[in-house]
Amino acid sequence: MERCGWAGPDQIYLEYHDTEWGVPERDSRALWEKLVLDGFQAGLSWITILKKRENFRAAFEGFEPEIIAGWGDAEVSRLLADPGIIRHRGKIEATVSNARAYLEIEDFSGFCWSYVGGAPLQNRWASLADVPAATPLSTRMSKDLKKAGFKFCGPTTVYAWMQACGLVNDHLVSCPRHAPCAAMA
Template identity: 75%
Template sequence: MSKRCSWAGPDPIYLDYHDTEWGMPEWDSRALWEKLILDGFQAGLSWITILKKRDNFRAAFEGFDPATIANWGEADVQRLLQNEGIIRHRGKIEATITNAQAYLQIDDFSKLCWSYVGGRPLQNRFKSMDDVPAATDISTQFSKDLKKRGFKFCGPTIVYAWMQACGLVNDHIITCPQHDTCAAMA
């Protein structure tokens, strides 16, 4: 019997995200960076909050262009703290600027990210969402390495959620139709 991952619903924005984006392998460096930033903003909140504000984030952060954001200063932080369309958290906003600077120091962010899983999505076969870990040895190591490079708001749990979202790991449960779809993309 086919059954979606339990977190996917009932809100249509969640269903669409689950069915068209979550777990699909992402190879574009800038898109990977954007999703890492959004996962950092999600810390302590529900993902639906971020999804509903994602277009606002993209507008406020100039399409998540790291080269632009890396040059921002206190005036930009203050501007963003006044933007009701995003999560107004000084630490997360400042971390985005710092993370843009760190991102620009990496030759190929996508290559770096995918190196942690051997260049191919890891294929898990969990029977229920209760079986899915919050973090793994890989996400812990990746988190440590990102922090050494200057990244912030990228702990092991955030990194693992990001790995799931970007398809570095396939954590759709085995009864979910998207499990096989994502596995075929590996």
């Protein structure tokens, strides 16, 4: 059996694939952090985000939405000067407004998991070419997140986030992680 073809060759990528990607995440704050990071990834490669993830966590106060929601121009300016993260004004400002939107949702985990009926969707893709970039479900969820005030959460970003957080199991059936992730459902 071989890992999903997107994983590698960097060790950080392999570890992410083997231990985190596709594992059902139910912690609201962790789900929000991953959605923010997927928004920062838009237009870039995921390996770029993985290599900077600890810098992001430090710069964004551990992705505590209660802290970030109170930020203003001074914090945005500080982050724009931080070479350890992606210095994109729109994405940084979106993180602040997304923190505020997150706080308006009583149970973010429940909100997210409601789209899949509380259990990961189990796909059985044979090749990477079969895996969609977005789905009608990610499109609906993206629209609902935007209605709730979220930014940088288009259908493709939302689907990548759903995969990463285990809302869908998109490990290829030939991947040794497919069955263990399916068992977590």
